[in-house]
Amino acid sequence: MTRDRQDRILAHLARASGTVTASELADTLGVTPRSVRTYLSRLRSRPGAQDLVVSGPTGYRLDEEAYARFRSLETRATIDTPRERSTRIIRELLAAPNGLDVFDLAERMHVSESTVEADLAKLRPIVAELDLRIARNGSVVTLSGSERDRRRLISRLFRDETTQGRIDLDAVERAFASESLSAFKTALLRELEARQYYVNDYGTDNVLLHIAIAVDRIAHDNRVPDDERPSRSEGFHGEEFPALLDALVTEHFGVSLGQGDAEYLGYLLSTRAVAPTTSTAAGDNDRRRYLADDDLERVRRITQRAGAEYAVDLSDEDFITRLALHVHNLLERASDRSFSRNPLTRSIKTSYPMIYELAVFIARELRDLSGVEIDDDEIAYIAMHVGAHLQQEARREDLEPVVLVCPNYYDLHSVLAARILASVGDLVRIDRVETRSDVPWSSLGVDLVLSTIEPPVPSDPVVVVGPFFGEADGERVRRAVARLRRGRRRSAIAAELLEYFSPALFVRNRYTGDEESMIRHLGELMIADGAIDEEYLDGVIERERMSSTAFTDSLAVPHAMAMSAERTAIAIAVNEHSIPWGDARVNVVALIAFSADGRARFQPVFDQIVEVFSVREDVQRIIRRSEDFPSFIEELVHTMDS
CATH class of the missing domain: 1.10.10.10 (Winged helix-like DNA-binding domain superfamily/Winged helix DNA-binding domain)
Structure with missing residues (x-):
């Protein structure tokens, strides 16, 4: 422990x-x-x-x-860890149909008999969950149960005792004395990609563990019997997997799987690690190869309810198809009592709580329809599907809408549009193509226009590009998008700052003698502006007497402890020459008035301001260029945005 x-x-x-x-x-x-x-x-x-x-x-x-x-x-390290010791005990029990002597086992493992007894006590409840049983008769201990359940036990040991939640292939190779697992994985991935399957690498490693177990068991003449072969449900994919795995295992490990093992491992690969590529573009027949209409409609109804509940758009048919394929495999795993471990579960829950909650909603709907309880790891996989879809949708919203002006000449406009998206499709989307030369330039309705012809009057929103869109054209578009977004961002920052700053609360080069006199001068401006009253100003001075509010080498932020201001605001003095403030000297004094309802919204802005005034070079530039209130705001915005 x-x-x-x-x-x-x-x-x-x-x-x-x-x-x-x-x-x-x-x-x-x-x-x-x-x-x-x-x-x-x-x-x-x-x-x-x-x-x-x-x-x-x-x-x-x-x-x-x-x-x-x-x-x-x-x-x-060569010293056995608890995981490796437990695995070794299980492997020896699996290899000994007549059981093991506890005293001999302890001697071979170079540990005490009490250590082996403790390991067996930890293993008993684990094996019981998999319909296996550890029995003791005198000093002899035996393991009983089906071959598939025995193999699931080894998988469970590796899955439960990894701190990162992932299968450690190095540990698997050490445990099964195999040095071919990585090369086998490389070959398997190559074959799956050639067959155009989606691959879940986390699930693939889990299947690789089962393959290592199978190779070890077959080497000891323990095979999956015919009556334990998995049944194929409607929509089963990967009919070629048993033959593929048998050929790869024979090549890399020198072992022939046999029909029972090949079908079992093929079943695991199809339900845990891969999904067929299919889309609406390929047509309904392609999807029906793997999904029953009822299964697809069930997922569609669930996503519609989830989308309505959480105010997100989950109506994309390709997303619904991919999620339905995942749900199909999930229910297959549930029927086999073999849910997949997800190493990202914790980070998804903590970093993306709303996406995870949406996945919980979907899982609950699935449970109510199918009667299958879905654990946190499987919910996290659903969250990965949902999150990837929402991120893709958000990315489309982030793309800059453009109008392409390209006078008609055969299909030149289509070729040009394709080249533009290939080059800068990560930044722009083409909302409309104008193929006439008499373009209504002033009413195109977007902030950025790409045109093969010059506008009558040069205009910032118009970027002239060549008809064959070369590398230089792409760079011009990227610069134009950057300028456009920077301008919007700065406008947003300026608007936010103007909520708290105002010309009436700005002074420059005001030297009043000491801290209290400066506070009173700025406070009187705030009182006149209706932001605070005399009582609040007294609270600011009381707070300053307790401890200096010089936050950085250049900035003092006097404020009251109470949040009793009429509104959140900042009165600021910007001085070319520093003034004493407590044990420091500062150039900028920002008197903050906090109101109870404005504190939360103001906090991020305040953090940014403090960060700006913590860099000496930035402070000096702001002081030097802030000749009046507009230039102060302009320079502050520029610095916060850079």
Whole structure:
């Protein structure tokens, strides 16, 4: 348990973008901060872990270089881990139809008998979930159950005891003394891509584990019997997989699968790792090869309800088809009691909670219709389908709409449009093509026009391109899109800043003598502008007396503790020469008035302003160029946008 918690701490630190406090780690593990410090102390005693975790006043972080060395060392370590020891026990039980003597087993593994007993105790509830049974008769222990359930047991051990949630192919190769698994995977992916299948790499690694198990079992003359071969449901794809896998296994491992094993592994490959490529463009007949009309309609109804519930568009038929194929495989896995592990489940839940919630809605609808309980990992796969679709839709919305002006000459406009999309299709979409030379330039309805002819009057929105659209044309379009978006972004920033700044609250080169007199001067401007009252100003001075509000070497931000202002606003003094402020000297004083209802919206703007005034070069440029309020806003916008 201690080592497991050490690994969980490492996994959490590896995911974190900065330092992590002991309290956060304790909350993650469900222990006290004191226990976290104990685990970290024990972690440092492991080989290569002495400098792994760096501690500081703000918490803990991983040294990335030390972590890479540590992972490499752990991978090469010859000492049995609990996972490898459990796997070895199971493998020996599987290879011994008459059972194993516990004392002999402990001696061969170079561990105590109590360690073997503890491992067996941990394994019993796991094997029971798979309809297997560990029985003890004196010192002899046996494992009973079907061949397919025995193989699922090995898979379960590897799946449950990996900290990252992914199958570790290196660990599989070590456990099964195979050095051909990576080469086998390369060959398999090449064959699947040649057959135009979608490939789920996470699921592929899971199938590879089953292949390694099968090769090991067959080598010990344990094959999947005919009565355990999987049945093929309507819509089954991958009829060629058994023969393909048999040929690849024979080539890479020197073992012939036989019909039962080939069909079982082909079934796993088809339901866990691949899906056929199909689309609305290929027509209904192509989709009906793999999906029954009822299955497709069921998913369509579910996505319609989900879209209405979460106010998103899930009506795209290609998306519905891909999701229906996934659901088909999901239900197949459920019938085989073999849900797929998803290593991205945690990150999807924490980073994209609304997408995950939408997937939960879809999973609930599926459960109500099919009676199948769907676990978090499978929900995360649904979320990946939904998220990918929504991202693609969002990307289309992000594309800059353009009108293409290309006077008609055979199909030149079609060829040009295709070349434009091939070159800058990641930035623009062509909403309309004008094929006449007498173009109504002033009423085209877009902010960017690509034209093969010059407009009567030069205009920023019009980019003249060649009829065959070369590399230079593409660069001009990219620059034009960048200018357009930068202008919009700066306009948005300026509009946001003008909510809080105003000419009446701006002063330049005002030297009043000390902090309180400057605060009172700016505060009186705010009172006159209706933003605060005298009581609020007294609160600002009281707060300043408690502790200096010099946030950076150049910026002081006096403010009150209470959020009782009439509105959130900023009164600002910009001085060429610095003035004393507490123990520092500042050039800019920004008196902040907080209202209770405006604090949340203002916080991101405030963070950006503080960030700008923390860079000395930016501060000096703003001071130098801010001759009046408009130039101050212009320079602040420019700096925040750069």
